[in-house]
Amino acid sequence: MPERPAPRAKQGLGVDLRLASLFGVLVLLILIGWITSPDNFLTGSNLDTILRLAAPSGVVAVGMTFVIISGGIDLSVGSVVGLASVWMTTLATQSYGPFVMVVTGLLVGLGAGLVNGLLIAYGRMVPFIATLAMYISARGLAEYLSNKQTQVVRDQDFLAFFRGEFLGVPTLVWILVIVVAAGWVLLNRTTFGRRTFAVGGNPEATRLAGINVKRHIAFVYGFAGLLAGITAVMLAARTTAGSSTNGMFYELDAIAAVVIGGTALTGGRGTMVGTLIGVLIFTLITNIFVQNNLPTEVQNIAKGAIIVIAVLLQFRTNKARANT
Amino acid sequence: MTDLPTSLARRGFLIGGAAVGAGALLAGCTSNEPPAAQANGGANVAAGQGDNAKAGKMVTIGFSAPAADHGWIAAITKNAKAQAEKFKADVTLKATEGTNDASQQIAQVETLINQKVDVLVILPMDGKQLTSVGQSAMDKGIPVINLDRIFDTPLAYRTWIGGDNYRMGVNAGAYIAAEMKKKGISNPVIGEIAGIDSLPLTQDRSRGFKDALAKAGFAVGPRQAAEFTVETGEKATANLLQAAPKLDALWNHDDDQGIGVMAAISAANRKEFIMVGGAGSRNMIDKIKADSDVIKATVLYSPSMSSSAIALARLLGQAKGMGDLAEHEIPALITTYSAVVTKENAAQYADVAFDS
Secondary structure (H helix, E strand, O other), rough: OOOOOOOOOOHHHHHHHHHHHHHHHHHHHHHHHHOOOOOOOOOOOHHHHHHHHHHHHHHHHHHHHHHHOOOOOOHHHHHHHHHHHHOOHHHHHHHOOOHHHHHHHHHHHHHHHHHHOOOOOOOOOOOHHHHHHHHHHHHHHHHHHHOOOEEOOHHHHHHHHOOOOOOOOEEEHHHHHHHHHHHHHHHHHHHHHHHHHHHHOHHHHHHHHHOHHHHHHHHHHHHHHHHHHHHHHHHHHHOOOEEEOOOOOHHHHHHHHHHOOOOOOOOOHHHHHHHHHHHHHHHHHHHHHHHHOOHHHHHHHHHHHHHHHOOOOOOOOOOOOHHH | OOOOOHHHHHHHHHHHHHHHHHHHHHHHOOOOOOOOHHHHHOOOOOOOOHHHHOOOOOEEEEEEEOOOOHHHHHHHHHHHOOOOOHHHOOOOEEOOOOOOOHHHHHHHHHHHOOOOEEEEEEOOOOOHHHHHHHHHHHOOOOOOOOOOOOOOOOHHOOOEEEEOOHHHHHHHHHHHHHHHHHHHOOOOOOEEEEEEOOHHHHHHHHHHHHHHHHHHHEEEEEEEEOOOOHOOOHHHHHHHHHOOOOEEEEEOOOOHHHHHHHHHHHHHHOOOOEEEEEOOHHHHHHHHHHOOOOOEEEEEOOOHHHHHHHHHHHHHHOOOOOOOOOOOOOOOEEOOOOOOEOOOOOOHHHHOOEEE
16 A cells, blocks of 8 residues: 555545536536437436436445545445345245345345455455455355346335335435435544545554554445445345346446546545546436437447546646645 | 453444344345245146157256356256156256356266267357367267257257247237237337347347338337346336337337336336237236236247257157158257237246246
8 A cells, every 4th residue: 555645634626626527527418418318308207217227326336435435445346236135035035024125135235345344354355355255256145045036026015115205206316315425424524434534545554543444444344335235225126126137237337436436546535426426427328328229338438438538637637736 | 251341241242142143134034935836846848749758768868058147047957857857757867067158068068978978958158169069979979959049050960949039029029010000009119128239139139120110110219228137127228218208119128137127117107008028937927917017918939948959859869750740850940939928828828937
C-alpha cells in the first residue's frame, strides 16, 4: 500500500467539480433520451422503471464504495447475491414464510461478507484473492443448493410487499434511498466512516493511532456482504425467482459505478453521491438504448467508453486541484 | 475466565450464540425436496412399439452432455436416465458427469470409447470442438447419436437428432400472425425478447420469427436480447415495455428467462398483448393452461429429444429399424417438431414440460 496523504476532513473544490461534471453527464444522458424518444422517455412509468432497475445494483455499489475506500476490492458480491437469492428461496426456507426468507437472505450475505473480511484481515490474504475465492465458491454453492434450477417464489406476501409501492414509490426504490442515505451518513458522519477513510488512506498510521484496523476491515466486508444479501431479496422480488444466475457481473457493474463516481481504487477517497450517479448513468444508458431499439452489444461499447471518459475527467480535475 | 471483564465475556458469548443460532437456522433452509415425487421424476419417456417393445440383446449406451447449468440441460440428462431406466431389461447407461469444458468432454467420450460401449449419445458442449472425438468413435465402429448441437461433419455421427430453432421462430410467428388476424389487428406492434444474440440458435429463431411474420405482412417491432437467465429477462423486458407503451404481441425465446419476463410484465401491470414463450417449461405450460396471464402459448424445443436419443441408441445397438418406416435402418437425421402449446392442448403436452 503506497503512502498517501491522510484524507482532509473537509473535501475541497475538486470533489464538487467532479460531482458537477458527473451530474452534467447524467443531465446530458437524460437530454439524449428525451430527444431520441420524446414520447416514451420522460414519463412517470419510465422513471419508475429506471429507478427500480437501478435499485439492486445501487445497493451493491454502496457496499463496494466502502470496500474500495478502505483500500480493498470485493469481487464476490455478485456471487453472494446469487447464493443468498437461492438460499432464501429454497422450498424449505419458503415454508417458513416471508420473514425467514428475508432474514435468510441477509444472514447469508452477511456471513459470506464476514468470511471475506476474516480471511483478508486475520488470514492476511490479498482482498483480490480472498474475494475471488468467494466469487467462485459462492456461485458454486448456489448452483449446488439450487441444483441449477430456477426457484420460483411462491410466497404472495413477500411478493406483494417487495413488488408493491409505498406513498406511490416502489418498495425497491425506498430500499435504495434508505441504503444510500444510511451509507452516506455512515461514511460522512460517523466514526465508522472516518475509520474507513483512514484505513484506506494509511493503514499503518491508523493502526498507530490506536484503531483496530483488522476488525474494521472485517466489518467493512461484512457490511458489503449484508448489502449483497439485501440485493438478493430485491432481486428475488423483482424476478419472482431465486437463481444461481442472479447477480451475475454485479461486482463489475458496482466497481464501474464506484470508479465513475470518483472513488479512488487506491483507497482513502470517495463519495457516496458519486456512486449513486454512476449507477444511474449505467441504468440510463441501457434504458436509452432499448428506447431506440438498439441491440445490447452497442450498449456495452457505450458503457466501456463512459468508464474511460469518467476516469480521464477525474484525472484532469485531480491534476487541476493539485496545481492550485 | 475470571480474568475477563464479565461484560466482554457475555458479549462474546452472545455473539457466538447468535452465530451458532444463525448457522443452525440457515442449515435448515437448504432443502429443496419437492412435497410429492412425480412419476418418472418428472421426465418423459418413450415406450417401445410393436416388436421393438420386446427386450433384445443387452446394449451399453455411453452418454455425455454439458453441465446441467440450466433447466433445459438438466432435463436432457434426467430424460436420458429415465429412458434408460424404462428399458433397463436390455439397456445399461454409462453417463458421464456433465462438463462445460470441451476438452474435458472429449476426455470423457474417449473414456467411454475405451470402455467399449455399444452406442454413444453425445450432446456436445460445442459441436465443432467435439467433432474429432465423435469421428474417432465412428471409426472404431461405435455408432454415435449426435444430440441437438450438430457436429461439423456427418462422418462424426450415425444419426443426428435435435430441435429446429428456425421452425421454432416460424411457428411462434405464425401463431402470433394468426391471432392478430383473428382479432382483426391490421398493423400490430410485435415485440421480441431474444436469447443471447451471438449464438447461432438465437439468430435462427429470430430469422424464422421474422420470416413467418413477413409472410403475414407483419414485422418485428421492439426487440431486445436477454441472456437466458431470469434476471436478464426481467431487465430487458422492463426496459422494452417502457419503449413500447402499447404492444399487441410479444415472443420470448426461452421459458427459463420467461419467469423474469413475466415478472417485468406484471410489475408494469400490462395486459393488453398476448405473449408466446419458447422451449416449453412446466411453469409456462401450467400458466398457459390456467389462462389467467398474458402468456397464451409456447413453442416447444423439448428436452424429450434426449429420451428419443436413448431409444434410438437402443435400436441401433440391437440393429433394429423404426417400426412404422419402410426403412430397415434408423434414419440419419431426425428433427423434432416445435409444436405450439396452447390452452387447448396444454394437458396433452404436460409430459414433455421440464422444470426450468
